[in-house]
Amino acid sequence: MTTLPETTLFPVDPAKVVKNLYTEVERLGKAYEMGIKIATGKQRAKVAQTPKEAIWTLNKTTLYYYYPQAPAEKRKRVPLLLVFALINKPYIFDLRPGNSFVEYMVQQGYNVYLIDWGAPGPEDTHLTFEDYALEYLPRAVRRMQMHSGQRDFSMLGWCIGATLAAIYAAMRPDDGLRNLILLTAPIDFSNKEAIGPFPKWLKEEYFNLDAILEQTGNYPGEMIDIGSKLLKPVENLIGNYLRLLDNLDDPKIVESWQAMNTWVSDGVPFAGAAYRQLVVDLYRENRLMNGTWIMRGRPVNLGNIKASLLNIIARQDHIVPPCQSETILDRVSSTDKHQIIMPGGHIGIMAGSGARRGLWPQIDAWLADRSI
Amino acid sequence: MGQKNGFDPNDPIGNLRKARDATLDAWAKAMINLVNTETFARWIGATLDSYLIASAPLQNLINTSMKTSLARLNLPSRDELTTLARRVTHIEMRLDDIEIKIDQLMHALRTQTPVIVEMLTEQLEQNRQEEVGLNGMEQRLAALDHKADQMLQLIERLQQAALEQAEAAQKRRKAPRPLQPMEPGTPTPEEVKEDHAIEGF
Structure with missing residues (x-):
């Protein structure tokens, strides 16, 4: 006579079921309390908390200087300039205390500067990549050089900020740029299939760019937000909120979620002329990589980049897939060039909770020797 | 114990959550594939076009009436303010250039002042030595x-x-040649x- 395992005969332990249900009810109680706080606005994420000072402004652009926190003997000579994209706001670099790249780098002894492009208004519809990379950025660099007393500097560009940084480095290689860090940089738009849905959505036959810009002037931040969310619709529009619901009883997770959600929802318009360039010159015609993008009467030649280069790629990036960033290494003239491929997504590698132990120390390790 | 493939018979809520997550994962993958198709691209383009077509008349109406109202109130229009804002930005840029030049001059003055003072002192000393009455001139002569x-x-x-x-x-010379007279002074x-x-x- 064979005997079945007890677990198969009596799989359910009522005591455990009751205990699990009780735990869930208890969790729901806490979650309800937190949910009310969030809904009524009593629970807000504190973002961009690292002490800073605005040292320069031009139109909507502001250059911030973060107060040093490291002792004088630990400070690095070469200042670091952070350049974020024209989409969303740059406080993702300084998301929240304990999870802030700026705070980390300041503690490591860097003189950190950050460019905030601001939100373009109706008077800024004519601004192009050329204006940002060759008018505003050089002025900000000049101000930083005066402020820091150093000609040499490092620049870290993220997303379209990295594209701007690459243009700057290619067009003004003798300005003192010593180290260039490109983070998930959209540079190469040749592999339309691997890039994901954007090249399809932005095709001339589907996407009526002229009509949109004629009506809106600048490309609205809400449209950019929807576009990004539609890349992963279920995750972004449902899964994201379920994750919050499941963790409403954990203040740490709620705080982290709120900070990220605040940033994601805090979009800015994309200057009309620059958006046209993004769609036509980059997504459709891949002009930067082809060397046919003309700025100030001459082509932007990535081969002019000679600064030390660190290229960082996020393996699971669905906004800027690795194929868009990795090919730049073959184009630049830099003799000192390195590439890091990190597990994670477009934002997660830099602003996720694992960044403090993952990417940031690697950036610091690479930059420290080159900032003396 | 009692768990197979993450299924725990003692945790009904947990099981529901897992089932939900598995369903969402499947939907997520399907939707990612869907948005990456030409059909979706065409649909999203058409949706955007419809929105523009629907909103354009209303927006034009608002713009026109706003412009008229502002003109009646003797207030500047949006276009005028935009032009003004652009001019302000240009002025800002020129101010930025001037500001940086002043900073550079100040910096140069601060760092070069000791050198300039030394040069001036040397020159003064030299002049003083050379211009001690007429003696200086006589000495040079x-x-x-x-x-x-x-x-x-x-x-x-x-x-x-x-x-x-x-x-x-x-x-x-054995056979002396007649002396070639030379021009005096040549x-x-x-x-x-x-x-x-x-x-x-």
Whole structure:
């Protein structure tokens, strides 16, 4: 006579079921309390908390200087300039205390500067990549050089900020740029299939760019937000909120979620002329990589980049897939060039909770020797 | 215990959550594939077009009425303000250039001041030494006179040496050739060469 395992005969332990249900009810109680706080606005994420000072402004652009926190003997000579994209706001670099790249780098002894492009208004519809990379950025660099007393500097560009940084480095290689860090940089738009849905959505036959810009002037931040969310619709529009619901009883997770959600929802318009360039010159015609993008009467030649280069790629990036960033290494003239491929997504590698132990120390390790 | 593939019979809520997550995962993958199709691209383009077509008349109406209202109230229109804002930005840029130039000048003054002061002091000292009454001028004239004497002596010595050389050459020849008279004061090629060599004295 064979005997079945007890677990198969009596799989359910009522005591455990009751205990699990009780735990869930208890969790729901806490979650309800937190949910009310969030809904009524009593629970807000504190973002961009690292002490800073605005040292320069031009139109909507502001250059911030973060107060040093490291002792004088630990400070690095070469200042670091952070350049974020024209989409969303740059406080993702300084998301929240304990999870802030700026705070980390300041503690490591860097003189950190950050460019905030601001939100373009109706008077800024004519601004192009050329204006940002060759008018505003050089002025900000000049101000930083005066402020820091150093000609040499490092620049870290993220997303379209990295594209701007690459243009700057290619067009003004003798300005003192010593180290260039490109983070998930959209540079190469040749592999339309691997890039994901954007090249399809932005095709001339589907996407009526002229009509949109004629009506809106600048490309609205809400449209950019929807576009990004539609890349992963279920995750972004449902899964994201379920994750919050499941963790409403954990203040740490709620705080982290709120900070990220605040940033994601805090979009800015994309200057009309620059958006046209993004769609036509980059997504459709891949002009930067082809060397046919003309700025100030001459082509932007990535081969002019000679600064030390660190290229960082996020393996699971669905906004800027690795194929868009990795090919730049073959184009630049830099003799000192390195590439890091990190597990994670477009934002997660830099602003996720694992960044403090993952990417940031690697950036610091690479930059420290080159900032003396 | 009692768990298979993450299923726990004692945790009904947990199981529901897992089932929900599995369903969402499946939907997520399906939707990612869907949005990456030409059909979706066409649909999203058409949706956007419809939105633009639907909203354009309303927006035009608002713009026109707003412009009229502002004009009646003697207030600047949006276009005028936009133009003004652009001009302000241009002025800001020029101010930025001026500001940076002033900063550079200030910086140069701060760092170069000791050098400039030293140069000025040296120059003043030199002037002072040279302008002690008429003595300075006399001293400089005396120095020039002395240099001219030295030059004359040198020329005389050179002429003497040239004559001696010519005489010696004549003696060495078996059939002496008639002396080629030279224009007085015309230097021989050797002399010219030597003159060039001592020009610096």
